[in-house]
Amino acid sequence: MQDQHTAEPAPPYYHRWLTVPNVVSVLRFSLIVPAVLAVLRIHEHPVAALVLVASFSLTDWVDGVLARALDQRSRVGEVMDPIADRLGTVAIAVAASVVGLFPWWVLVVVVGVDLVVGAVALRHRSLGVLRVTKAGKVKTATLMVGSVLILAGPAWESTAVTEVGRVLVQVAAVLHLVAGVQYVRQAAGRQAPPAPRDGRGRVRRPGSS
Numbered sequence: 001m002q003d004q005h006t007a008e009p010a011p012p013y014y015h016r017w018l019t020v021p022n023v024v025s026v027l028r029f030s031l032i033v034p035a036v037l038a039v040l041r042i043h044e045h046p047v048a049a050l051v052l053v054a055s056f057s058l059t060d061w062v063d064g065v066l067a068r069a070l071d072q073r074s075r076v077g078e079v080m081d082p083i084a085d086r087l088g089t090v091a092i093a094v095a096a097s098v099v100g101l102f103p104w105w106v107l108v109v110v111v112g113v114d115l116v117v118g119a120v121a122l123r124h125r126s127l128g129v130l131r132v133t134k135a136g137k138v139k140t141a142t143l144m145v146g147s148v149l150i151l152a153g154p155a156w157e158s159t160a161v162t163e164v165g166r167v168l169v170q171v172a173a174v175l176h177l178v179a180g181v182q183y184v185r186q187a188a189g190r191q192a193p194p195a196p197r198d199g200r201g202r203v204r205r206p207g208s209s
Contacts, residue, residue: 016074039095113180139175
């Protein structure tokens with residue numbers, strides 16, 4: 001007879017790491033450096049920059065779709081995905097700003113908001129448990145589409161496409177401010193997802209048995 005005091009095993013959500021969505025996230029990490037280098041040389045190889053940045057942006061959508069379709073959500077993925085997103089987006093934006101394609105003020109807003117949110121989350125020990133808001137999702141999509149269009153301009157020899165992209169990233173900057181306020185409120189309120197519990201109502205720790 002099983003001891004009633006023995007906690008149930010932690011759910012797969014906590015100890016999964018080798019999943020298809022996580023492999024896609026690792027691929028996204030691997031695309032950051034080549035994409036940045038390509039953007040810095042966009043005037044020499046505009047198509048390469050466009051393809052690499054578009055591929056980076058596409059993986060952000062693909063891993064979420066796969067996680068839901070394959071039922072492979074994991075704690076590792078939920079932590080790794082936003083890190084890859086922010087690191088890659090900022091690095092590509094810096095490179096695009098250096099070559100004169102990306103508005104500097106947008107970059108300052110994006111980095112500034114992320115630093116504030118990160119500091120508040122660390123202060124309240126809620127880093128890694130913040131849930132993505134609707135404003136955050138729209139911001140991410142708008143910023144990525146805008147960034148791709150900015151880089152598509154040189155590849156397609158169209159200044160109009162680049163200008164549309166610049167408008168979109170500026171809209172994304174405003175949305176980033178809105179999302180940032182929401183994340184700060186989450187972090188300050190410690191609105192973390194409910195912790196799993198065992199059969200006796202005790203909090204179940206990852207890896208417990």
